[in-house]
Amino acid sequence: MQQAQAVRRSATAEAAASTTESSAASLASTAQVGSAVDSGIGSSSEYDQDNSGHHLLHAQDDTSDASTDEGYADSDASSFLSSILSEVRRGVEIEGRLYPSYGKHDYGMPIDEKELDRNDLQHHKYSLLLKDRLFVAPISEEQLNTGNSRILDLGTGTGIWAIDMADKFPHAEIIGVDIAATQPSFVPPNCVFEIDDVEEDWPYRQAHFDFVHGRDLMTAVRDWPRLISQAYTHLKPGGWIQLASTIPGALTDDDTIPPNSGYVEAGRLYYEVAQKMGAPLDAPRGWAEQMRSAGFSNVQDEVYKLPMGPWPRSKRLRTVGKLEQIMILDGGFEAYLLRGYTQVLGGRAEDLQIILALAKREVRDPNVHTYVHFHITYGQKPL
Numbered sequence: 289m290q291q292a293q294a295v296r297r298s299a300t301a302e303a304a305a306s307t308t309e310s311s312a313a314s315l316a317s318t319a320q321v322g323s324a325v326d327s328g329i330g331s332s333s334e335y336d337q338d339n340s341g342h343h344l345l346h347a348q349d350d351t352s353d354a355s356t357d358e359g360y361a362d363s364d365a366s367s368f369l370s371s372i373l374s375e376v377r378r379g380v381e382i383e384g385r386l387y388p389s390y391g392k393h394d395y396g397m398p399i400d401e402k403e404l405d406r407n408d409l410q411h412h413k414y415s416l417l418l419k420d421r422l423f424v425a426p427i428s429e430e431q432l433n434t435g436n437s438r439i440l441d442l443g444t445g446t447g448i449w450a451i452d453m454a455d456k457f458p459h460a461e462i463i464g465v466d467i468a469a470t471q472p473s474f475v476p477p478n479c480v481f482e483i484d485d486v487e488e489d490w491p492y493r494q495a496h497f498d499f500v501h502g503r504d505l506m507t508a509v510r511d512w513p514r515l516i517s518q519a520y521t522h523l524k525p526g527g528w529i530q531l532a533s534t535i536p537g538a539l540t541d542d543d544t545i546p547p548n549s550g551y552v553e554a555g556r557l558y559y560e561v562a563q564k565m566g567a568p569l570d571a572p573r574g575w576a577e578q579m580r581s582a583g584f585s586n587v588q589d590e591v592y593k594l595p596m597g598p599w600p601r602s603k604r605l606r607t608v609g610k611l612e613q614i615m616i617l618d619g620g621f622e623a624y625l626l627r628g629y630t631q632v633l634g635g636r637a638e639d640l641q642i643i644l645a646l647a648k649r650e651v652r653d654p655n656v657h658t659y660v661h662f663h664i665t666y667g668q669k670p671l
């Protein structure tokens with residue numbers, strides 16, 4: 289994990305300082321790193337589907353390998369690429385933060401350097417919460433480490449999970465996909481990043497992946513049943529899906545949330561924003577049912593208490609709580625709320641800061657013992 293973060297640090301120093309640079313760097317970099325990974329796009333197989341891939345920026349060198357030919361003429365391909373590139377590069381600046389301009393729907397959170405740091409911190413926090421596991425679905429290491437194992441990470445962000453998986457399973461091929469080019473240039477040879485909107489039709493072969501993973505996709509996905517059903521189509525029989533997300537909303541077991549809590553109000557606003565965006569924050573509670581309806585078996589929910597602040601007795605959970613507290617005090621609230629509060633609810637950024645100042649005071653208060661749920665759901669495509 290340390291290694292993955294160090295990799296991003298060195299790469300993003302130049303690659304992600306601005307959207308323009310990060311897009312260009314990421315797309316250029318993937319030419320170096322992609323050739324070892326077959327993303328299943330456009331190759332002939334009994335599983336082939338329509339691979340027009342109109343929206344996909346496939347971050348691979350396609351000069352030599354017929355399996356990466358997306359099937360359009362060179363000139364069309366280059367004009368397609370430059371028009372999408374400029375769309376990805378542009379980004380949208382709102383109240384001093386940068387948001388992606390690519391994708392079917394607006395995404396509620398920023399993609400600038402501050403947010404990438406937050407994403408990496410989150411990764412360490414979740415790893416600690418899960419006792420150093422990168423996933424909890426009961427997938428055998430053997431299944432993920434054969435020569436033809438393939439793993440897809442949806443909304444990969446900085447790619448930190450994908451990179452750690454690539455290090456842990458050197459014989460697997462990992463694809464991280466995101467609407468923003470915020471991934472590093474230097475990655476393990478079995479890891480590749482692509483720019484795509486996971487709410488569009490996936491351009492991969494059917495029955496191609498062993499594992500489809502998505503974490504913290506709040507305000508990123510509107511249509512979970514469709515996403516889950518696409519995962520089913522593109523998983524091999526016996527393959528697994530795991531979705532995970534924090535469900536915001538302060539909980540306490542010892543009644544320490546004060547009346548008129550600013551923290552509770554911040555959570556209420558976030559729910560309102562997400563609801564209006566069409567991406568409700570309690571969506572994870574519906575995943576298990578949606579997985580069963582899509583055909584998955586062995587579906588399980590696992591819900592973890594994620595403490596806010598270093599109040600738990602266990603040393604491990606105290607550290608988790610400290611990381612959560614740092615994350616929130618160092619811009620987490622703003623990352624969740626700034627775009628939605630100003631653009632969706634029509635509020636003023638200054639007013640939001642007043643609400644958040646109150647919330648942050650509670651977050652620092654050692655007598656307030658709150659937690660949120662970290663919700664994981666996994667299921668297996670029947671053999």
Ligand SMILES: C[S@@+](CC[C@H](N)C(=O)[O-])C[C@H]1O[C@@H](n2cnc3c(N)ncnc32)[C@H](O)[C@@H]1O
Pocket residue numbers: 388391392395397399407408410411442443444445446447448449465466467468470484485486487502503504505506507508509
């Ligand atoms: C909060 S970050 C989580 C990153 C990563 N999954 C992790 O846990 O470290 C969510 C990511 O989803 C990406 N995203 C949002 N909407 C998306 C979409 N429709 N398709 C692909 N990626 C999307 C964002 O650009 C962002 O990088």
